[in-house]
Amino acid sequence: MNTATIKSSKLSKLSELKSAIIREPLIVNAGATVMEAIALMSSGRVQCDAENHSDNHQQQFLQEARSSCVLVLEEEKLIGVVTERDVVRLSAQQLDLNRLLVREVMAHPVVTMRESDLTDLLLAVNLIQQYHIRHLPLLDDQDLLVGMVTHESLRQITRPIDLMRLRLVSEVMTSDVVCAAPDCSMLAIAQMMAGQKISSVMIVETCRTDDSLQIPVGIVTERDVVQFQALGLNLETCIAHTVMSTPIFAVTPEDNLLTVQQIMEQRLVRRLAVTGEFGELLGIVTQTSLLQALNPIEMYNLAKVLEAKVEQLESEKVALLENRNIELELQVVITQRIRQSLDLPIIFDTACQEIQQLLQCDRVGIFKLDPDSNFDYGEFVAESVADELFSVMKVRISDHCFGEGYAAAYAKGRIQVVNDIDNAGLMDCYRIALTKIQVRANLVIPILRGNNLWGLLCIHQCANTRQWQDHEINLVQQIANQLTIAIQQASLYEQSQQEIAERKQAQQQLTETNQQLARATRLKDEFLANMSHELRTPLNSILGMNEALQDEIFGSINERQLKALQTIESSSKHLLELINDILDVAKIESGQVTLELTATDLDSLCKSSIAFIKQQALTKRIQLIPRIPKNLPEIMLDERRIRQVLINLLNNAVKFTLEGGTITLEVSQVQLESSTTNLTPLNYIKIAVIDTGIGISAENIQKLFQPFMQIDSALNRQYTGTGLGLALVKRIVEIHGGTVELTSEVGVGSCFAINLPINVGDPAIEEQTEQDSSGQSQIGQSQTEELISPLILLAEDNEASIATFSTYLEAKGYRILLATDGQKAIDLAKAEQPDLILMDIQMPVMDGLEAIKQIRLDANLVNIPIIALTALAMAGDRERCLAAGANEYISKPIKLKQLATVMQQLLSSL
Numbered sequence: 052m053n054t055a056t057i058k059s060s061k062l063s064k065l066s067e068l069k070s071a072i073i074r075e076p077l078i079v080n081a082g083a084t085v086m087e088a089i090a091l092m093s094s095g096r097v098q099c100d101a102e103n104h105s106d107n108h109q110q111q112f113l114q115e116a117r118s119s120c121v122l123v124l125e126e127e128k129l130i131g132v133v134t135e136r137d138v139v140r141l142s143a144q145q146l147d148l149n150r151l152l153v154r155e156v157m158a159h160p161v162v163t164m165r166e167s168d169l170t171d172l173l174l175a176v177n178l179i180q181q182y183h184i185r186h187l188p189l190l191d192d193q194d195l196l197v198g199m200v201t202h203e204s205l206r207q208i209t210r211p212i213d214l215m216r217l218r219l220v221s222e223v224m225t226s227d228v229v230c231a232a233p234d235c236s237m238l239a240i241a242q243m244m245a246g247q248k249i250s251s252v253m254i255v256e257t258c259r260t261d262d263s264l265q266i267p268v269g270i271v272t273e274r275d276v277v278q279f280q281a282l283g284l285n286l287e288t289c290i291a292h293t294v295m296s297t298p299i300f301a302v303t304p305e306d307n308l309l310t311v312q313q314i315m316e317q318r319l320v321r322r323l324a325v326t327g328e329f330g331e332l333l334g335i336v337t338q339t340s341l342l343q344a345l346n347p348i349e350m351y352n353l354a355k356v357l358e359a360k361v362e363q364l365e366s367e368k369v370a371l372l373e374n375r376n377i378e379l380e381l382q383v384v385i386t387q388r389i390r391q392s393l394d395l396p397i398i399f400d401t402a403c404q405e406i407q408q409l410l411q412c413d414r415v416g417i418f419k420l421d422p423d424s425n426f427d428y429g430e431f432v433a434e435s436v437a438d439e440l441f442s443v444m445k446v447r448i449s450d451h452c453f454g455e456g457y458a459a460a461y462a463k464g465r466i467q468v469v470n471d472i473d474n475a476g477l478m479d480c481y482r483i484a485l486t487k488i489q490v491r492a493n494l495v496i497p498i499l500r501g502n503n504l505w506g507l508l509c510i511h512q513c514a515n516t517r518q519w520q521d522h523e524i525n526l527v528q529q530i531a532n533q534l535t536i537a538i539q540q541a542s543l544y545e546q547s548q549q550e551i552a553e554r555k556q557a558q559q560q561l562t563e564t565n566q567q568l569a570r571a572t573r574l575k576d577e578f579l580a581n582m583s584h585e586l587r588t589p590l591n592s593i594l595g596m597n598e599a600l601q602d603e604i605f606g607s608i609n610e611r612q613l614k615a616l617q618t619i620e621s622s623s624k625h626l627l628e629l630i631n632d633i634l635d636v637a638k639i640e641s642g643q644v645t646l647e648l649t650a651t652d653l654d655s656l657c658k659s660s661i662a663f664i665k666q667q668a669l670t671k672r673i674q675l676i677p678r679i680p681k682n683l684p685e686i687m688l689d690e691r692r693i694r695q696v697l698i699n700l701l702n703n704a705v706k707f708t709l710e711g712g713t714i715t716l717e718v719s720q721v722q723l724e725s726s727t728t729n730l731t732p733l734n735y736i737k738i739a740v741i742d743t744g745i746g747i748s749a750e751n752i753q754k755l756f757q758p759f760m761q762i763d764s765a766l767n768r769q770y771t772g773t774g775l776g777l778a779l780v781k782r783i784v785e786i787h788g789g790t791v792e793l794t795s796e797v798g799v800g801s802c803f804a805i806n807l808p809i810n811v812g813d814p815a816i817e818e819q820t821e822q823d824s825s826g827q828s829q830i831g832q833s834q835t836e837e838l839i840s841p842l843i844l845l846a847e848d849n850e851a852s853i854a855t856f857s858t859y860l861e862a863k864g865y866r867i868l869l870a871t872d873g874q875k876a877i878d879l880a881k882a883e884q885p886d887l888i889l890m891d892i893q894m895p896v897m898d899g900l901e902a903i904k905q906i907r908l909d910a911n912l913v914n915i916p917i918i919a920l921t922a923l924a925m926a927g928d929r930e931r932c933l934a935a936g937a938n939e940y941i942s943k944p945i946k947l948k949q950l951a952t953v954m955q956q957l958l959s960s961l
Contacts, residue, residue: 072166073204084151135250142241202339386533418430430444461497653684653686661677674712712742714741735808741802756778845869847920887917890903918937
């Protein structure tokens with residue numbers, strides 16, 4: 052190399068060194084306050100953030116370094132320095148930084164270097180490491196400040212790429228990391244930094260699956276504390292997780308320092324977390340760590356290590372080739388023996404014996420897991436074990452921590468290599484389970500069946516610990532793959548045999564099932580016939596006698612008696628209709644209803660349906676709007692059944708529309724696709740009932756068309772009914788070849804629409820059956836009060852029950868107070884102090900059970916007799932009522948004479 056080249060190289064290196072000098076460091080005078088110094092450092096940081104999108108990474112790092120300290124001058128002479136670490140220390144002491152002067156806290160004298168002496172990078176690095184400083188001011192020949200160099204600025208000009216690539220993070224990282232929880236205060240963190248003289252604290256959380264592992268989630272640095280002080284934040288109330296730097300940038304111990312250098316430059320950070328396999332914190336690597344790698348002694352030691360590694364790799368290469376040839380030969384032999392059979396026990400025994408002989412280990416076993424136990428249980432199904440050890444065959448092993456901590460990893464193909472179970476960081480429950488079967492070291496390979504974990508191939512060393520070799524692990528993995536194939540082949544063979552047997556069994560079961568269905572259908576038909584007779588006969592007698600009484604066949608009756616008989620008549624008819632609906636549902640399900648199709652005028656059909664509910668609508672001041680176009684075609688349908696559908700929909704609309712609302716009956720012709728397979732559009736008549744009622748939520752719409760399903764089924768429900776009506780609507784329309792549509796919005800209203808094909812007279816439709824049931828079941832009851840002198844509080848919401856029992860009890864001389872829900876009953880009881888309370892259990896707002904409990908809490912009402920009335924009559928109802936505070940319990944339907952007797956007994960006992 053000639054003189055010119057050498058000179059040029061020196062000039063180039065000197066130019067690089069000069070570029071590391073921060074020419075305009077932050078300066079304050081000794082009389083400034085610490086808070087002023089902090090503000091100056093913070094303003095430098097803000098300027099750096101503003102330039103953060105620049106492509107000049109070196110300039111950004113120099114700005115970072117410039118804002119990490121302030122130099123103190125007096126008469127142009129450097130007398131001290133205040134760093135971020137000093138700010139942290141003062142913050143931890145909770146001193147008043149607005150009054151504290153810089154000269155009181157600055158570090159002095161200051162270690163300096165003349166700019167003319169800055170000719171070698173290692174000279175500056177050694178000086179920084181020798182005095183444990185991070186800022187080195189530079190002076191000229193007149194001792195005037197010209198700039199400074201720092202960790203950051205020196206690292207920016209270090210480009211020993213080959214050296215960085217050869218050094219690993221594990222060689223330079225700091226393992227003793229100071230950590231804090233996310234809920235730790237910034238004051239406590241500052242005190243940690245000051246007490247242990249560190250520049251950062253790692254914020255960690257405990258691993259959910261292993262309490263011994265800490266997962267880094269953030270970091271707090273000296274620079275953060277400076278920023279908080281500049282912003283005037285209260286460190287004592289500020290919590291770490293709200294202000295920590297996150298996410299954490301991390302490397303592994305196996306990464307090289309070149310990777311660290313690149314991440315620091317790319318992310319503009321000075322520290323990286325070192326994490327393990329599960330993301331747990333192992334250490335930290337900083338800019339200081341990178342500079343240490345440039346220490347001459349470190350570089351000499353590295354050369355020695357590399358020389359030894361080269362020699363070791365050469366010898367290992369030769370041994371590896373020899374062992375590989377042997378392994379391949381043995382693998383071929385074992386694979387051939389495994390494939391000689393489809394009998395899994397023979398396959399497993401062969402594999403265990405060959406592996407034990409090859410590896411000279413104490414035990415080889417195949418462990419089958421129980422997936423139904425979340426992999427907590429299993430047993431060894433094959434084993435080859437040394438003579439001096441006990442067998443673990445057929446021993447059911449329970450290891451709860453396996454399913455939680457290891458099963459998922461094994462299912463993904465992870466293997467476990469443990470040289471010493473006592474020093475491998477295993478969960479305690481897993482280590483104890485291994486100790487019970489004498490294991491000191493183990494090698495575990497998963498056996499998969501498709502994507503699911505089937506079991507484990509376990510190799511145990513029991514007499515001593517063992518260092519498992521890579522070639523041993525690879526060999527066992529290959530054998531485990533062959534076992535997986537063998538299990539799949541054996542399973543397919545077994546499955547084919549099972550399918551043949553199952554088909555034969557299914558054919559036999561199908562024959563038996565058909566016979567049972569025929570018998571069940573016959574029994575159901577007989578039951579329907581019997582129920583029709585047994586239920587209708589007594590009701591018809593009641594209605595007949597009632598009619599005779601109203602016609603005064605047995606003598607004259609007064610107006611009150613006539614009103615009572617009319618109530619009996621309407622309730623009996625309602626009950627008869629309900630029974631008819633229930634029986635019709637059963638008929639539909641069994642296919643016993645035939646449509647009586649006739650040509651029907653839609654205009655008269657719709658108007659007659661509206662007339663049926665007109666009085667109900669007027670009572671609630673609901674406006675009925677018919678929209679029926681002229682010249683509608685006559686269509687073939689069962690007029691009685693479709694009228695039943697329309698009346699049901701109109702009744703529901705009246706029931707669920709508030710006073711003053713509107714109900715529209717709209718008829719139109721539409722074209723619809725007949726099915727998903729036949730896309731040819733057909734002509735339909737659409738009849739829609741549109742209301743402005745309470746609406747139905749989306750999740751409840753599908754429930755509406757199921758038999759006996761009601762959206763409001765609580766004890767305090769406000770709307771009565773059996774839940775049969777819409778189910779029958781759907782079935783009647785469907786057997787006409789039509790469909791039912793529903794759109795609804797809570798608080799706005801609903802639109803129920805039926806689509807009937809204009810050509811309903813198809814033979815296929817005529818054979819279909821149907822049933823309608825729109826039952827509103829109200830078995831109302833109420834109880835009156837005693838004779839004229841006793842005051843009876845009747846809590847009942849059913850109008851028919853109120854009329855029946857009020858009339859009867861008033862005739863007996865009782866005075867009546869009426870409450871239509873539980874809350875009104877409580878209020879009247881407190882205000883009027885009745886002599887006896889008749890409490891219906893099924894009421895709106897508040898049910899009767901809760902009302903009884905509330906009444907018994909009032910000392911003035913605790914002795915008033917309460918008779919509970921309920922139509923539920925289910926097991927346990929009596930006990931529930933008495934436990935709530937009722938004196939007596941009577942199930943509906945109630946005999947009025949029985950009620951009067953019980954009331955008289957309770958009143959007489961007062």
